[in-house]
Amino acid sequence: MSDVTARRRGRRPRTESEGTRERILAVAREEFSKRGYEKTSVRGIAKAAGVDSALVHHYFGTKEQVFEAAVEVAFAPALQARDMLLDGPVDTVGERLTRVVFGLWENPVTRTPLLAIVRSAVNNDTAATVFRRMVSTQLLARVAGEIDAPDAELRAELAAAQVVGTAMLRYVIKVEPLASVDVEQIIARVAPVVQGHLTGNLTGHLSGPPER
Amino acid sequence: MSDVTARRRGRRPRTESEGTRERILAVAREEFSKRGYEKTSVRGIAKAAGVDSALVHHYFGTKEQVFEAAVEVAFAPALQARDMLLDGPVDTVGERLTRVVFGLWENPVTRTPLLAIVRSAVNNDTAATVFRRMVSTQLLARVAGEIDAPDAELRAELAAAQVVGTAMLRYVIKVEPLASVDVEQIIARVAPVVQGHLTGNLTGHLSGPPER
Missing domain, CATH: 1.10.10.60 (Homeodomain-like)
Incomplete structure (x- = not known):
């Protein structure tokens, strides 16, 4: 250049x-x-x-740079929201995070770049790299930084997995009834899972592979 | 014809x-x-x-029919496994389901058609229809049939969302550390979530949108 x-x-x-x-x-x-x-x-x-x-x-x-600039519009509000929501108490971070992300997906202005990211990252290594850089480094690493656990990064990623998977089935593949139910119903069920991954003790009652 | x-x-x-x-x-x-x-x-x-x-x-x-025939190899073992695992007690169905699905993703023979399904369904309506028909009708509807709740379908889909999202971040987009940790670590954290969606009372401690 x-x-x-x-x-x-x-x-x-x-x-x-x-x-x-x-x-x-x-x-x-x-x-x-x-x-x-x-x-x-x-x-x-x-x-x-x-x-x-x-x-x-x-x-x-x-x-690649056109792609980054085009999808950045979805991350600007996400990053602002992230800084705001990380200010609150850690025991409600699951609901705040979930609410922010689904707010972005429900808004047509930010849904288009989010669709661009998902549709591109799944099929192309360059776009997947952009996804990893933006989502992992900027969003998940910051969320993980707030969690007091040695496996904070993995926790943040598994929380993101519930959100990303739900968004995929609802907005991209459009599986019913998930695609049509009120978003509040989804937030009510996803938020506790996000919270559980981030700060809970989910593995407590599992004891390795079953003997079968 | x-x-x-x-x-x-x-x-x-x-x-x-x-x-x-x-x-x-x-x-x-x-x-x-x-x-x-x-x-x-x-x-x-x-x-x-x-x-x-x-x-x-x-x-x-x-x-479309070539696609269906090509990816069917991933569903044959999934459907066999499904029938087998739905036989067990309902309070461990989460772990059995999670173990079967990640078993398919970890096996190179079934991983290829699963990648084909994910990569295709995200970008193409025909492939998304095939995904909905195979996953929703054959797998999720059967799982939902075992759940004694009026919102059984939604529960099955949110459980699937955690699994699909985790598979996407681990096998497709390859976010670290999720992409490299032992699969047992993932099963230990995902299984309770699947169980919670299917038979738990996840919405218990949430009371609508926060006042902000």
């Missing part, structure tokens, strides 16, 4: 180019969420946004 | 054509698991198996 490009990317003028930049991101989110990472091309995004491919590269860099 | 085709498909001779059929299915599983449903073509499967596309259509029908 040239110095000029880097500088431009860092301090871009907030005028008409800002509108173009946002339009490109909106188109990119749509494309990635519908088609997944692999089938989406910078050329296709540029065409749908009515600009030249070179301009997309100029603003964002590689396709 | 002609009568002749239907008859052939039902009672095919178990000789050299059986070998060809199995070879096509093995290739199809690889293709679907690596590339997902949309990017896989009957033509590509035929080419990799060294046969004509017409033969693939002759044995299996449409691409």
Whole structure:
């Protein structure tokens, strides 16, 4: 990347180019969420946004960087919320976390980039790396940091697994009745599981593999 | 479909054509698991198996039917196991179910078709329909049938969500440390959650949205 490009990317003028930049991101989110990472091309995004491919590269860099910028909109509120919710008492962190995540999924503005992340990460290693970087490093590691246990990271990941799996079955694969029930019903059942993974003693009553 | 085709498909001779059929299915599983449903073509499967596309259509029908036949190998042991495990006491069904599902994921033979299902269902409506039909109708509905609760289906789906989400983060997106820990550690933490969803009273200590 040239110095000029880097500088431009860092301090871009907030005028008409800002509108173009946002339009490109909106188109990119749509494309990635519908088609997944692999089938989406910078050329296709540029065409749908009515600009030249070179301009997309100029603003964002590689396709991976376009993807990161496009899905970032889902993480900005998630990270804000995370900082806020980690302030509360640890024995209700499960409900607060669950409520924030399903709030993002229920909101059409943040659902599109979340769909883009899930649809892309499952089929493409580059997108999976972005997912790991954003979700693990930024979100799960911070949540784990609040948990006082030697296996805090694993706990945070198993909590995330319940949430990610529920979101997949409800919003992506649309299994009924899960896809149609009120979100409060889901939060009421998922939150205690998230809490249990994070701070509970779930393994207490299990004693290794059964003898069969 | 002609009568002749239907008859052939039902009672095919178990000789050299059986070998060809199995070879096509093995290739199809690889293709679907690596590339997902949309990017896989009957033509590509035929080419990799060294046969004509017409033969693939002759044995299996449409691409959707090739997909179903290819992933069925993961469901045969799952359904056998299901019938077996539903025989046991209901208060340990969580551990038995969890153990069976992670047994399938840990086994390379059944992991490939499971990857094919996950990678395909997330990006394609046809594959998602196959997923719903196989998982919901055949597996979850049967598990729900064993649960004595008015919301048995939702319970079975939320239990499945914990398992599906854990499998996604461990085997597909490979988030650490979840991807590397011993499977027994995962079973020990996931099984109580599955049990709790199926037969527990998880919503007991929650009382609606917090006032914030």
